[in-house]
Amino acid sequence: MNIKQLQYINGEWVKAASGETRDIINPFNQEVIATVPEGNETDAKAAIAAAREAFDHGDWSTTPATERGAIVRRITELIERDHEELAVLESLDTGKTIIESRGDMDDIAGVFRYYAEIADKEGGELIASPVPDSVSKVVHEPVGVCGQITPWNYPLLQASWKLAPALITGNTLIMKPSEITPLTTIKIFELMEEAGVPKGVANLVLGAGHTAGAELSASLDVDLISFTGGIVTGKKIMQAASVNVKKLALELGGKNPNIIFADADFDTAVDQALNGVFFHAGQICSAGTRLIVEDKIHDDFVNALVERMKQFKLGDGFDNDTQMGPLISAEHLAKVEAYVNAGVEEGATLAIGGSRPTEAGLQDGFFYLPTLFTDCTSEMNVVQDEAFGPVITVERFQTEEEAVAISNDSIYGLAGGVWTNDIVKAERCAKKMRMGTVWINDFNLYFPHAPWGGFKQSGIGRELGKLGIEEYSESKHIFQNLNPQPMNWF
Ligand SMILES: NC(=O)c1ccc[n+]([C@@H]2O[C@H](COP(=O)([O-])OP(=O)(O)OC[C@H]3O[C@@H](n4cnc5c(N)ncnc54)[C@H](O)[C@@H]3O)[C@@H](O)[C@H]2O)c1
Numbered sequence: 001m002n003i004k005q006l007q008y009i010n011g012e013w014v015k016a017a018s019g020e021t022r023d024i025i026n027p028f029n030q031e032v033i034a035t036v037p038e039g040n041e042t043d044a045k046a047a048i049a050a051a052r053e054a055f056d057h058g059d060w061s062t063t064p065a066t067e068r069g070a071i072v073r074r075i076t077e078l079i080e081r082d083h084e085e086l087a088v089l090e091s092l093d094t095g096k097t098i099i100e101s102r103g104d105m106d107d108i109a110g111v112f113r114y115y116a117e118i119a120d121k122e123g124g125e126l127i128a129s130p131v132p133d134s135v136s137k138v139v140h141e142p143v144g145v146c147g148q149i150t151p152w153n154y155p156l157l158q159a160s161w162k163l164a165p166a167l168i169t170g171n172t173l174i175m176k177p178s179e180i181t182p183l184t185t186i187k188i189f190e191l192m193e194e195a196g197v198p199k200g201v202a203n204l205v206l207g208a209g210h211t212a213g214a215e216l217s218a219s220l221d222v223d224l225i226s227f228t229g230g231i232v233t234g235k236k237i238m239q240a241a242s243v244n245v246k247k248l249a250l251e252l253g254g255k256n257p258n259i260i261f262a263d264a265d266f267d268t269a270v271d272q273a274l275n276g277v278f279f280h281a282g283q284i285c286s287a288g289t290r291l292i293v294e295d296k297i298h299d300d301f302v303n304a305l306v307e308r309m310k311q312f313k314l315g316d317g318f319d320n321d322t323q324m325g326p327l328i329s330a331e332h333l334a335k336v337e338a339y340v341n342a343g344v345e346e347g348a349t350l351a352i353g354g355s356r357p358t359e360a361g362l363q364d365g366f367f368y369l370p371t372l373f374t375d376c377t378s379e380m381n382v383v384q385d386e387a388f389g390p391v392i393t394v395e396r397f398q399t400e401e402e403a404v405a406i407s408n409d410s411i412y413g414l415a416g417g418v419w420t421n422d423i424v425k426a427e428r429c430a431k432k433m434r435m436g437t438v439w440i441n442d443f444n445l446y447f448p449h450a451p452w453g454g455f456k457q458s459g460i461g462r463e464l465g466k467l468g469i470e471e472y473s474e475s476k477h478i479f480q481n482l483n484p485q486p487m488n489w490f
């Protein structure tokens, strides 16, 4: 494997202080594809110290934004140069199809390009001061040392949403990727070094969440934690981060409703309902796994989905005709199996799937069949809980109000969709749906210019867009009296 299988701390490529390592496996066939350091609290502390020193005594935070933008633009060019290598690494590590990984790399280059382009476009704000002969202005400054923790499903994409805005705003950082999918994150640190990111500014620690990750959340020397991952972990991080009232950005899970009205374009809605769920075997925070279908078309819609799902080609992500790869790990497969079994027990009807495939070529991978439940109601756990796998639940509705109420009956509020040809109805629904993103006649579309994040327990804060910069900035009001006079009060 043509990457450094090491951590990157204070500009040096290093092993874990403990000497421990972890094998990284391909979820398609369980082959070991790399062996990387298993960092822990000690490594995290070293990385935090490097980032602290670089922020407090280095030049990065005061480097002109134009120069920081130029370095981020150079990173974009290097991602474009190594696009195929990155895509191959991501598919080997996650099991997702190479076509999906190539699309991810396009998106990632787009994120770095977007932030490089806007790096020097915001110079603060002059305030209309109510005090005569004075200047009142707001300037934006970096937050400081940022801990960044990412999940395994979109390893480099989620990393890019954190790295690019943190760098252009002059922060220093420590990133800890998921311990099971670190490869493309290691590679991007190689590219950041090549692009000229100064020593100590960007640090990479590998290892488990409860060791290396917990140290980042609890350290008094970290000023901000940006976390993408599960809700249970997010709550732990929020608690640990309270130790020094860190700034906090949480991108957590979702159970995303997709409302299908009878007046929608039927074939497109069927096709996009499938696209909305089954990329990366449903392991997407915004997967539209909670279908809410108008009564009049419910049976036809379900039948059309099932017919299409019967044809899915599961297999090696590097085969051109593979549509869906494996789940990420044996542990995650067991979770999805338990989730589906519990759904059957609570009375949902399995229309298709519900087991592992029996095909000979798939037995070494963590595969699960595309699965669809009907006869679902909002009270069921299978409807309320995030599946994070290839599993759809279908509920019925009769009125628009009912559809919106069902869609909002959730602890989550990440994303949702509405399919209808009535634009006024669509806008009415979108306004009432309590989610960070609502797609009308589309699903799972995101781009760097628009913010991403959740309502309710799906998170705090926003990534991407201009709001993604605000996460990494402090606003400071500077007031200058140009004609100071004594008050003669005391
Ligand atoms: N909202 C979004 O944009 C978004 C995007 C991708 C994934 N997700 C969510 O991520 C979840 C799946 O990812 P996952 O299984 O990797 O999540 P996870 O919460 O298990 O792990 C995420 C990261 O947190 C680390 N971690 C674990 N315990 C920790 C602790 N105590 N302290 C600090 N760090 C810790 C892990 O090592 C990993 O790097 C799903 O719930 C999915 O919805 C959300």
Ligand SMILES: C[N+](C)(C)CC=O
Residues within 6 Å of the ligand: 153, 154, 157, 283, 284, 285, 286, 446
């Ligand atoms: C945010 N997104 C859709 C890229 C990945 C969620 O898992």
